[in-house]
Amino acid sequence: VVGAGPDYHSPVPSPYRPVTDGVLSRLREVLLDEEVLRDEEQRQAYARDETEDLRFLPEVVVTPSSTAEVQEVLRIAHEERVPVTPRGAGTGLSGGALPTRGGIVLSCERLNTIREVDERDMVAEAEVGVVTDDLRRAVAERGLFYPPDPSSSDVCTLGGNLAEDAAGPRSLRYGSTRHHVLGLEAVLADGSLLRTGGRNRKDVAGYDLTQLLVGSEGTLAVITAAVLRLQPAPGETLSLLAPFDSLDAAAAAVEAVCRVTPRLLACELVEREAVETVARVTPVPDELRGAEAILFLELASEDEGALFEAASALEAVLRERGSGEVKAARQAADQRRLWEVRRRVGAAVKGRSVYKECDATVPRSRLAELVRAARETAAHHDLLALCYGHAGDGNLHVNLLRGDLDDETWSDRMAAAEEELFERVLAVGGTVTGEHGIGLTQRRFLERTRGPRAVEIMRGLKGVFDPRGILNPDKVLPDEVAR
Amino acid sequence: VVGAGPDYHSPVPSPYRPVTDGVLSRLREVLLDEEVLRDEEQRQAYARDETEDLRFLPEVVVTPSSTAEVQEVLRIAHEERVPVTPRGAGTGLSGGALPTRGGIVLSCERLNTIREVDERDMVAEAEVGVVTDDLRRAVAERGLFYPPDPSSSDVCTLGGNLAEDAAGPRSLRYGSTRHHVLGLEAVLADGSLLRTGGRNRKDVAGYDLTQLLVGSEGTLAVITAAVLRLQPAPGETLSLLAPFDSLDAAAAAVEAVCRVTPRLLACELVEREAVETVARVTPVPDELRGAEAILFLELASEDEGALFEAASALEAVLRERGSGEVKAARQAADQRRLWEVRRRVGAAVKGRSVYKECDATVPRSRLAELVRAARETAAHHDLLALCYGHAGDGNLHVNLLRGDLDDETWSDRMAAAEEELFERVLAVGGTVTGEHGIGLTQRRFLERTRGPRAVEIMRGLKGVFDPRGILNPDKVLPDEVAR
Numbered sequence: 001v002v003g004a005g006p007d008y009h010s011p012v013p014s015p016y017r018p019v020t021d022g023v024l025s026r027l028r029e030v031l032l033d034e035e036v037l038r039d040e041e042q043r044q045a046y047a048r049d050e051t052e053d054l055r056f057l058p059e060v061v062v063t064p065s066s067t068a069e070v071q072e073v074l075r076i077a078h079e080e081r082v083p084v085t086p087r088g089a090g091t092g093l094s095g096g097a098l099p100t101r102g103g104i105v106l107s108c109e110r111l112n113t114i115r116e117v118d119e120r121d122m123v124a125e126a127e128v129g130v131v132t133d134d135l136r137r138a139v140a141e142r143g144l145f146y147p148p149d150p151s152s153s154d155v156c157t158l159g160g161n162l163a164e165d166a167a168g169p170r171s172l173r174y175g176s177t178r179h180h181v182l183g184l185e186a187v188l189a190d191g192s193l194l195r196t197g198g199r200n201r202k203d204v205a206g207y208d209l210t211q212l213l214v215g216s217e218g219t220l221a222v223i224t225a226a227v228l229r230l231q232p233a234p235g236e237t238l239s240l241l242a243p244f245d246s247l248d249a250a251a252a253a254v255e256a257v258c259r260v261t262p263r264l265l266a267c268e269l270v271e272r273e274a275v276e277t278v279a280r281v282t283p284v285p286d287e288l289r290g291a292e293a294i295l296f297l298e299l300a301s302e303d304e305g306a307l308f309e310a311a312s313a314l315e316a317v318l319r320e321r322g323s324g325e326v327k328a329a330r331q332a333a334d335q336r337r338l339w340e341v342r343r344r345v346g347a348a349v350k351g352r353s354v355y356k357e358c359d360a361t362v363p364r365s366r367l368a369e370l371v372r373a374a375r376e377t378a379a380h381h382d383l384l385a386l387c388y389g390h391a392g393d394g395n396l397h398v399n400l401l402r403g404d405l406d407d408e409t410w411s412d413r414m415a416a417a418e419e420e421l422f423e424r425v426l427a428v429g430g431t432v433t434g435e436h437g438i439g440l441t442q443r444r445f446l447e448r449t450r451g452p453r454a455v456e457i458m459r460g461l462k463g464v465f466d467p468r469g470i471l472n473p474d475k476v477l478p479d480e481v482a483r
Numbered sequence: 484v485v486g487a488g489p490d491y492h493s494p495v496p497s498p499y500r501p502v503t504d505g506v507l508s509r510l511r512e513v514l515l516d517e518e519v520l521r522d523e524e525q526r527q528a529y530a531r532d533e534t535e536d537l538r539f540l541p542e543v544v545v546t547p548s549s550t551a552e553v554q555e556v557l558r559i560a561h562e563e564r565v566p567v568t569p570r571g572a573g574t575g576l577s578g579g580a581l582p583t584r585g586g587i588v589l590s591c592e593r594l595n596t597i598r599e600v601d602e603r604d605m606v607a608e609a610e611v612g613v614v615t616d617d618l619r620r621a622v623a624e625r626g627l628f629y630p631p632d633p634s635s636s637d638v639c640t641l642g643g644n645l646a647e648d649a650a651g652p653r654s655l656r657y658g659s660t661r662h663h664v665l666g667l668e669a670v671l672a673d674g675s676l677l678r679t680g681g682r683n684r685k686d687v688a689g690y691d692l693t694q695l696l697v698g699s700e701g702t703l704a705v706i707t708a709a710v711l712r713l714q715p716a717p718g719e720t721l722s723l724l725a726p727f728d729s730l731d732a733a734a735a736a737v738e739a740v741c742r743v744t745p746r747l748l749a750c751e752l753v754e755r756e757a758v759e760t761v762a763r764v765t766p767v768p769d770e771l772r773g774a775e776a777i778l779f780l781e782l783a784s785e786d787e788g789a790l791f792e793a794a795s796a797l798e799a800v801l802r803e804r805g806s807g808e809v810k811a812a813r814q815a816a817d818q819r820r821l822w823e824v825r826r827r828v829g830a831a832v833k834g835r836s837v838y839k840e841c842d843a844t845v846p847r848s849r850l851a852e853l854v855r856a857a858r859e860t861a862a863h864h865d866l867l868a869l870c871y872g873h874a875g876d877g878n879l880h881v882n883l884l885r886g887d888l889d890d891e892t893w894s895d896r897m898a899a900a901e902e903e904l905f906e907r908v909l910a911v912g913g914t915v916t917g918e919h920g921i922g923l924t925q926r927r928f929l930e931r932t933r934g935p936r937a938v939e940i941m942r943g944l945k946g947v948f949d950p951r952g953i954l955n956p957d958k959v960l961p962d963e964v965a966r
């Protein structure tokens with residue numbers, strides 16, 4: 001099998017056809033030379049994403065630079081029954097971009113044009129290879145605002161955001177990526193073009209294919225461009241830092257905090273060990289150290305008086321719920337300094353050790369139960385766990401760290417701990433992924449989360465969009481079989 | 484055919500089976516006596532909705548009072564191949580609740596329990612027969628806020644809102660119904676239960692069946708209950724009234740108005756003839772009369788100073804764009820008095836004449852073109868047209884009035900005018916329905932709006948959910964055929 005070797009997980013034995021010389025020459029006919037990557041060294045860069053230590057080598061990587069080229073690639077793959085794994089920036093945490101069957105990796109990196117920012121309609125139309133922060137900046141230059149702010153927004157791309165329905169701190173106020181999508185341009189498995197929605201802010205003509213494609217992780221179609229709804233900027237911001245002397249108390253405070261004011265944009269939680277992990281690699285301001293857990297809050301208003309009024313209402317609730325002295329940051333530089341620490345947690349944890357990031361999410365009132373489950377699960381399986389994340393949305397990233405465990409011990413303990421954690425999450429009405437997606441690694445939990453009838457329906461939908469099963473095989477559905 | 488008669492449109496010749504005595508006795512086994520309505524007089528109440536003058540008499544009406552009973556009804560209908568038309572409050576404007584094939588009308592009126600308002604999770608769980616305003620009041624009593632505000636909110640029910648993805652004035656700020664749905668309980672065509680989503684504010688486990696069912700007009704499943712996301716109340720409001728001496732100028736001003744401040748909740752437009760239609764049936768405050776068109780704006784903030792600041796920024800833009808003297812209303816009673824006029828337009832127009840309401844929607848910058856198209860189309864076909872609606876969302880209800888035209892003339896002119904109007908709407912990137920749905924009456928426009936490939940996909944989805952085609956036949960898809 002192409003791509004197997006000591007450095008890579010073996011591709012799953014495949015009912016698909018390999019990328020033959022015939023397939024390669026067909027691809028070269030429709031793409032530029034530099035858009036077909038065959039050297040092993042080139043392909044290695046596309047063998048992994050940010051998911052644990054998983055690697056699968058693709059047989060070929062293509063980097064089409066237009067929607068028409070994406071159509072050509074899929075037409076060929078469909079005819080030749082070659083699997084296609086669409087890829088954004090490779091920052092995914094559930095293995096959604098891993099080419100488990102070898103085949104073609106379709107990287108969207110060259111689909112990177114912002115086609116238009118229309119101030120009058122308050123929409124942007126952009127290709128999926130555009131880096132999220134680049135879009136945010138381009139619209140900000142026109143005085144507009146694109147809310148989604150995933151932590152990797154400086155490198156991740158719109159395509160990955162759409163595929164996984166990415167969220168971020170400000171999703172508390174603005175919702176996840178899907179809430180800001182008005183229309184999509186996508187290529188179906190057979191190479192045909194699908195346009196969904198458009199520039200209308202409301203549109204109920206037929207089933208909402210836009211919302212069905214968002215979050216479908218590249219298994220139903222390859223999204224090539226999106227029309228995104230923009231907003232007036234939210235005004236001035238103010239950040240609050242609330243230290244707690246127990247993680248449980250911080251988690252329990254969240255539901256009360258989120259009811260105080262519609263001005264609240266974000267409510268994030270970071271526990272002590274996570275802050276210390278950042279402190280290993282970069283200086284951390286003193287006021288962030290020492291507490292068992294910290295809540296980071298961000299407020300916005302066009303009016304400074306209103307901002308301070310909301311801040312003191314929040315402070316009162318925080319103190320009532322057991323917070324230590326609440327610190328406020330109003331200057332932009334001070335706010336950046338605080339949020340920088342929050343933003344760096346993910347990378348710092350990932351730099352510290354091999355890890356398993358459980359994207360646990362619960363109804364907001366169950367957060368204290370979630371952190372208890374995380375701590376107890378880790379203890380049961382003798383692992384170190386760190387919690388941080390989007391507390392206001394009930395979504396915490398529970399990171400299990402490998403440290404210096406050997407392969408087998410790590411793999412056994414991690415699997416058992418994950419199993420126990422998610423059983424407890426599901427028992428309180430939670431879900432196994434709030435923003436990372438099911439991808440490759442969480443498939444065993446799908447049926448337990450959604451129920452067998454829902455999974456049956458999902459399998460039917462997959463068949464409608466991709467009857468040959470060539471699009472991103474082994475993702476989302478637990479036991480997908482090529483047809 | 485059961486139900487044909489001089490007062491009703493004849494049911495379309497049907498490949499389905501009729502409601503035999505055998506079917507009736509099976510229904511009576513699983514439902515209470517008062518939940519099976521067979522008298523013609525009873526059935527007449529379910530023969531129409533608010534769509535033009537269309538009537539189709541169902542063979543039987545059932546009013547189950549629990550999800551389990553809905554499951555039983557669908558199990559029987561599926562086995563017996565009897566068509567089922569789900570029905571909310573019957574306020575629909577595209578014929579979505581019309582039993583075109585006779586069969587069973589499944590009215591959700593008894594599914595009217597608010598199961599829970601959970602302040603800690605900030606969600607409500609309610610059955611679909613709950614009147615929208617009842618839910619809004621129940622959550623307001625806990626200091627919370629459910630944003631969707633369709634104009635018929637005092638009578639319409641959550642089920643219809645979910646089926647059509649209902650919107651209202653405040654959708655400008657908060658989005659349509661779908662933006663507030665976290666999870667659904669639904670019954671599939673074969674009677675099996677489907678639960679989608681849940682109480683988590685974020686959840687990307689599998690394809691988003693919640694969003695697929697919202698807006699599917701009862702053709703994919705019968706939604707029985709929903710988990711709805713609530714918000715902190717928006718604070719104090721202030722309303723502005725901006726008179727224009729031309730409809731075009733009012734329409735053209737909207738895009739600039741909507742960019743001024745995130746405090747804007749609503750931006751509605753009503754043209755002179757619509758105000759005068761209200762004045763025929765109820766007194767209208769003087770300040771609302773005389774202008775060719777009026778923009779109604781609503782602002783919200785927790786802080787009164789901020790409210791007035793936003794109001795003067797808006798006033799400046801309105802004046803710059805040609806508005807006459809802008810009037811502000813701050814007292815609750817004054818605001819209610821203004822909005823009452825806006826709210827009454829729909830009913831007043833419907834009381835004046837038989838009508839065809841075109842739910843035309845365009846990208847916001849194209850509004851002036853939309854009102855021009857409405858005026859010119861009406862002139863070409865010698866009809867009276869009235870425009871009013873959700874201008875901030877690019878959505879105007881263009882009402883064509885029958886007046887005293889005879890059947891044939893009205894029917895010919897209406898069809899030709901609608902055709903011309905929507906051709907022009909589609910040519911500027913608009914859509915044929917912003918919030919009323921495709922239902923029965925707009926099906927001929929679906930393929931032109933969405934493209935043939937998208938309709939093919941939609942047909943595939945219908946087949947996955949409802950392989951026998953018993954759910955709400957003749958709705959959404961242009962040429963659905965029972966299997």
